[in-house]
Amino acid sequence: MEAPQITIGEPGSFAWKVFHERHPAMVDQVCAATPYGPEVRSRLAGLLRESTAGVVAPLDDEAPDRERWAAWADGQVGRPWRECAFLWAESYFFRRLLAAVGYFTPGAWWGVDPFAPMKTAELHSAATTATLQAFDALPELSADERDAAVVRAAVWGNQADLAFQLSTGVSGTAGLVAGSSREFWSLFTGGGPVHLVADNAAGELAADLALVDHLLTTRRADRVVLHVKPTPYYVSDATPADVLAVLRHLLDLPGEAGAIGQRIWAGLRDGRVEVRAHPFFCAPLDYRAMPDDLRQEFASAAVTVLKGDLNYRRLVGDRYWPATTPFGGAVSHFPGPVAALRVLKSEVVVGLDEETVAGLGDGAWRTSGSHALIQTNPPA
Numbered sequence: 001m002e003a004p005q006i007t008i009g010e011p012g013s014f015a016w017k018v019f020h021e022r023h024p025a026m027v028d029q030v031c032a033a034t035p036y037g038p039e040v041r042s043r044l045a046g047l048l049r050e051s052t053a054g055v056v057a058p059l060d061d062e063a064p065d066r067e068r069w070a071a072w073a074d075g076q077v078g079r080p081w082r083e084c085a086f087l088w089a090e091s092y093f094f095r096r097l098l099a100a101v102g103y104f105t106p107g108a109w110w111g112v113d114p115f116a117p118m119k120t121a122e123l124h125s126a127a128t129t130a131t132l133q134a135f136d137a138l139p140e141l142s143a144d145e146r147d148a149a150v151v152r153a154a155v156w157g158n159q160a161d162l163a164f165q166l167s168t169g170v171s172g173t174a175g176l177v178a179g180s181s182r183e184f185w186s187l188f189t190g191g192g193p194v195h196l197v198a199d200n201a202a203g204e205l206a207a208d209l210a211l212v213d214h215l216l217t218t219r220r221a222d223r224v225v226l227h228v229k230p231t232p233y234y235v236s237d238a239t240p241a242d243v244l245a246v247l248r249h250l251l252d253l254p255g256e257a258g259a260i261g262q263r264i265w266a267g268l269r270d271g272r273v274e275v276r277a278h279p280f281f282c283a284p285l286d287y288r289a290m291p292d293d294l295r296q297e298f299a300s301a302a303v304t305v306l307k308g309d310l311n312y313r314r315l316v317g318d319r320y321w322p323a324t325t326p327f328g329g330a331v332s333h334f335p336g337p338v339a340a341l342r343v344l345k346s347e348v349v350v351g352l353d354e355e356t357v358a359g360l361g362d363g364a365w366r367t368s369g370s371h372a373l374i375q376t377n378p379p380a
């Protein structure tokens with residue numbers, strides 16, 4: 001029995017606040033970071049008005065993905081936005097934002113990532129710098145400690161503004177509502193291709209590259225496919241350009257961060273690391289609807305690792321599931337062994353035990369970014 005779908009029309013709900021509070025602030029940030037002219041700013045203002053009080057308008061651009069989006073928008077155009085599913089609505093919002101800033105239009109802003117200034121600032125921030133410096137502790141750790149530290153970095157990197165704790169004296173499990181790095185590593189029983197579906201650029205991506213490096217150097221994977229978004233998405237989501245930006249940043253650093261950058265660079269050149277950007281990663285759909293080519297890839301993977309909140313929502317289904325809904329049941333549609341590394345930043349959660357849910361109470365733990373989870377579904 002499917003739980004109720006999350007829509008954006010419930011005043012005061014998290015999804016409603018994303019559209020009525022987060023998006024206007026984000027548009028202000030985008031317009032402050034790039035000198036868009038009055039036409040672009042007018043289109044962005046119109047998108048905010050439409051998405052908070054109007055009906056869904058069709059795409060009016062000639063982008064390469066237009067036909068794909070026409071199919072994904074079938075049945076949605078003409079509906080009041082407030083009736084739309086949160087996942088669909090926000091995904092369409094970001095696709096419309098790219099059109100509004102001229103990302104698909106030959107001209108001044110063609111192919112210019114409207115979120116690049118924010119991603120660059122985060123990559124050079126004090127928090128990310130501290131995270132990358134903390135990589136120097138990795139070689140001093142035992143194998144188990146390094147396993148735990150690398151996973152901790154990947155999980156909490158999803159909080160974006162967190163410099164993860166590598167010292168073995170610091171608990172990395174504070175704020176975990178489910179799972180452990182031991183559970184994560186138990187999925188890796190020996191070699192094969194690992195697929196890592198990345199989330200955000202900058203600091204999170206740097207931690208993900210450290211995880212990719214660790215998977216290869218510890219022979220849990222003989223190759224890693226790193227999936228990123230084909231276009232800018234949900235503000236900080238990583239694109240192929242962001243992978244290069246983070247990799248080049250690592251290469252300029254001394255110590256372990258630089259060494260990781262060199263090993264990833266070599267891995268890209270010899271094929272042990274591959275970057276892909278399948279259109280489905282910018283689709284407004286959950287992973288039940290993934291196309292056959294992607295399904296076959298994940299089915300043949302030793303493990304698929306999904307990073308972040310949006311991937312989690314797409315994996316388990318963006319619904320008001322009871323938090324104790326078994327994770328394995330919620331992800332049984334996913335081909336092959338799968339792991340979710342996620343900071344909780346929206347209301348969807350499954351796979352928690354009764355005691356944990358009771359202990360967490362009714363606070364903002366679901367959306368505040370204070371808690372995280374590691375959940376796995378091993379091979380059948």
Ligand SMILES: O=P(O)(O)OC[C@@]1(O)O[C@H](CO)[C@@H](O)[C@@H]1O
Nearest residue numbers: 018199200308309310311345346
């Ligand atoms: O996927 P990420 O980067 O971890 O988080 C994405 C997010 O910030 O955007 C959506 C709401 O705007 C939610 O899924 C979540 O709050």
